[in-house]
Amino acid sequence: MSRKIGDVILDLQNISLRFGGVKALTDISFDIREHEVRAIIGPNGAGKSSMLNVINGVYHPQEGKIFYRGAERKKMEPHMAASTGIARTFQNIALFKGMSVLDNIMTGRTLKMKSNMLLQAMWFGPAQKEELAHRRKVEEIIDFLEIQHIRKTPVGRLPYGLQKRVDLGRALAMEPQILLLDEPMAGMNVEEKQDMCRFILDVNDQFGTTIVLIEHDMGEGMDISDRVVVLDYGKKIGDGLPDEVRSSPEVIKAYLGAGH
Amino acid sequence: MGFFIETLIGGLMAGMLYSLVALGFVLIFKSSGVFNFAQGAMVLFAALAMARFSEWANAALGGNSLFLANLIAFVGAGATMWLVAWAVERFVLRKLVNQEGATLLMVTLGITYILEGVGQTIFGSEIYNIDVGMPKEPVMMFESLFEGGILINKEDFIAALIAALLVGLLTLFFQKTPVGRALRAVADDHQAALSIGIPLNRIWVIVWLVAGVVALVAGIIWGSKLGVQFSLATVALRALPVVILGGLTSVPGAIVGGLIIGVGEKLSEVYLGPMVGGGIEIWFAYVLALVVLLFRPQGLFGEKIINRV
Numbered sequence: 001m002s003r004k005i006g007d008v009i010l011d012l013q014n015i016s017l018r019f020g021g022v023k024a025l026t027d028i029s030f031d032i033r034e035h036e037v038r039a040i041i042g043p044n045g046a047g048k049s050s051m052l053n054v055i056n057g058v059y060h061p062q063e064g065k066i067f068y069r070g071a072e073r074k075k076m077e078p079h080m081a082a083s084t085g086i087a088r089t090f091q092n093i094a095l096f097k098g099m100s101v102l103d104n105i106m107t108g109r110t111l112k113m114k115s116n117m118l119l120q121a122m123w124f125g126p127a128q129k130e131e132l133a134h135r136r137k138v139e140e141i142i143d144f145l146e147i148q149h150i151r152k153t154p155v156g157r158l159p160y161g162l163q164k165r166v167d168l169g170r171a172l173a174m175e176p177q178i179l180l181l182d183e184p185m186a187g188m189n190v191e192e193k194q195d196m197c198r199f200i201l202d203v204n205d206q207f208g209t210t211i212v213l214i215e216h217d218m219g220e221g222m223d224i225s226d227r228v229v230v231l232d233y234g235k236k237i238g239d240g241l242p243d244e245v246r247s248s249p250e251v252i253k254a255y256l257g258a259g260h
Numbered sequence: 261m262g263f264f265i266e267t268l269i270g271g272l273m274a275g276m277l278y279s280l281v282a283l284g285f286v287l288i289f290k291s292s293g294v295f296n297f298a299q300g301a302m303v304l305f306a307a308l309a310m311a312r313f314s315e316w317a318n319a320a321l322g323g324n325s326l327f328l329a330n331l332i333a334f335v336g337a338g339a340t341m342w343l344v345a346w347a348v349e350r351f352v353l354r355k356l357v358n359q360e361g362a363t364l365l366m367v368t369l370g371i372t373y374i375l376e377g378v379g380q381t382i383f384g385s386e387i388y389n390i391d392v393g394m395p396k397e398p399v400m401m402f403e404s405l406f407e408g409g410i411l412i413n414k415e416d417f418i419a420a421l422i423a424a425l426l427v428g429l430l431t432l433f434f435q436k437t438p439v440g441r442a443l444r445a446v447a448d449d450h451q452a453a454l455s456i457g458i459p460l461n462r463i464w465v466i467v468w469l470v471a472g473v474v475a476l477v478a479g480i481i482w483g484s485k486l487g488v489q490f491s492l493a494t495v496a497l498r499a500l501p502v503v504i505l506g507g508l509t510s511v512p513g514a515i516v517g518g519l520i521i522g523v524g525e526k527l528s529e530v531y532l533g534p535m536v537g538g539g540i541e542i543w544f545a546y547v548l549a550l551v552v553l554l555f556r557p558q559g560l561f562g563e564k565i566i567n568r569v
């Protein structure tokens with residue numbers, strides 16, 4: 001692999017998040033390095049999605065600090081996170097059901113559109129030219145994800161595995177610095193999982209995108225990761241190389257207890 | 261036969277305006293989940309602005325060019341509706357994100373009273389005229405096809421044409437432009453739209469502005485026909501049963517629903533009216549919407565509501 005892992009890009013310090021009485025995350029610290037594939041694993045309800053939503057600005061932790069490229073991040077909303085180069089996919093697919101694959105991925109270009117909204121609304125001169133340039137970029141992504149054959153299909157009609165791929169495509173269209181993937185392989189068959197692993201690795205390798213990958217078991221996701229954080233009941237119980245984590249007694253215990 | 265078709269065409273022409281107003285309504289509902297009861301008040305407010313701006317501009321121009329005065333008034337009233345959209349987003353929607361539908365509905369009731377109150381304070385509470393040079397005399401058409409021909413009201417015809425044009429433009433805007441795509445994205449899934457950086461706030465200003473422009477055009481058309489007065493708000497509220505009939509979330513539903521109600525009103529007025537003693541067009545739309553709801557709770561074109569269990 002040509003990529004080399006860089007400095008810390010995102011540093012999470014002592015994050016705690018509560019929903020009423022439920023402690024979703026308790027005092028969690030870890031960092032993410034540029035260009036790495038960082039997995040977050042843990043049984044159902046461990047707080048993985050909550051963690052991702054904190055990074056994405058959907059949830060605001062009651063305690064803790066987040067440093068992005070060395071600077072402390074202020075309270076943040078998802079569309080602001082997007083403009084700082086953070087993209088995501090969803091555990092429960094959240095595509096725009098009424099739109100085609102192409103249009104769904106085109107929406108990922110929103111922030112890259114420079115001409116002002118009024119011109120865009122009138123589909124006028126420069127805005128039109130710009131749209132075509134974005135269209136080319138989106139076609140590249142469609143080729144990359146091998147979904148040319150369904151580009152005009154309304155996403156609602158696609159099988160689950162392909163919807164997940166479109167979800168990834170929409171995030172890629174943002175050309176993000178950090179890509180957050182919430183269980184991208186859940187519910188897929190073996191072949192689909194292999195494809196998804198390959199796409200994730202290719203994204204990481206070709207574009208150097210930093211990837212945060214959530215998985216609920218110690219499976220494929222862990223094999224393609226550089227480092228792994230393990231959560232259980234909202235607490236961090238492991239952090240290290242995949243092999244270290246796999247052989248940690250505490251991690252094994254958590255997974256046995258959860259019936260895995 | 262000629263008379264039936266005459267009534268039918270009259271209904272379609274009136275219905276086109278309902279479609280237009282309903283479209284503004286549906287756009288707001290889809291993108292922000294707000295059942296905008298204030299749509300009628302917006303029509304009144306826009307018409308008031310248009311009537312008075314035109315009057316003032318005409319006076320300022322020394323009564324020399326009504327056309328220019330109307331043009332200035334149109335731009336001014338458009339800007340006023342933009343201000344309304346901005347204020348609604350800034351002071352209402354932004355504070356109330358993620359509230360229950362019922363709360364938001366109550367809020368639009370509040371907006372209704374504010375618009376009516378502020379409108380009358382600024383613009384006055386008498387009956388005003390809008391004169392955009394709509395032809396008043398009817399024309400006879402298809403004389404060779406039907407005995408006696410078909411009498412068509414030119415004013416209604418032009419109004420319907422303008423409404424249809426605007427509906428067409430809005431549909432294109434919604435389907436073909438990047439902003440329209442962002443609007444559809446927000447309508448489909450708020451969370452996902454936010455995650456790709458679509459600023460909800462700006463989108464809301466845009467939809468309320470679109471609804472405002474729709475209200476302005478409808479206000480000018482109805483205002484020039486009926487005079488600008490308080491009852492305009494209730495005329496516009498006839499678009500409510502239209503959206504219920506068509507399905508709250510459906511753009512084609514709004515268009516077809518408007519036409520159905522327009523035609524239904526006119527036909528029932530002519531053919532049933534004498535039997536029930538007139539005034540039927542006032543309640544017909546609501547009864548029709550109710551009947552549809554009994555059989556299709558989601559409206560003719562709405563998405564089926566499936567409750568998760």
Ligand SMILES: Nc1ncnc2c1ncn2[C@@H]1O[C@H](COP(=O)(O)OP(=O)(O)O)[C@@H](O)[C@H]1O
Nearest residue numbers: 019022024042043044045046047048049050051
């Ligand atoms: N929006 C929310 N409101 C209330 N509780 C929540 C919310 N999101 C997550 N939780 C709770 O936080 C805990 C962690 O959930 P989550 O982060 O979804 O776990 P995971 O993704 O690891 O399965 C669970 O107990 C869950 O019920």
Ligand SMILES: [Mg+2]
Nearest residue numbers: 048049050091
């Ligand atoms: Mg989860």
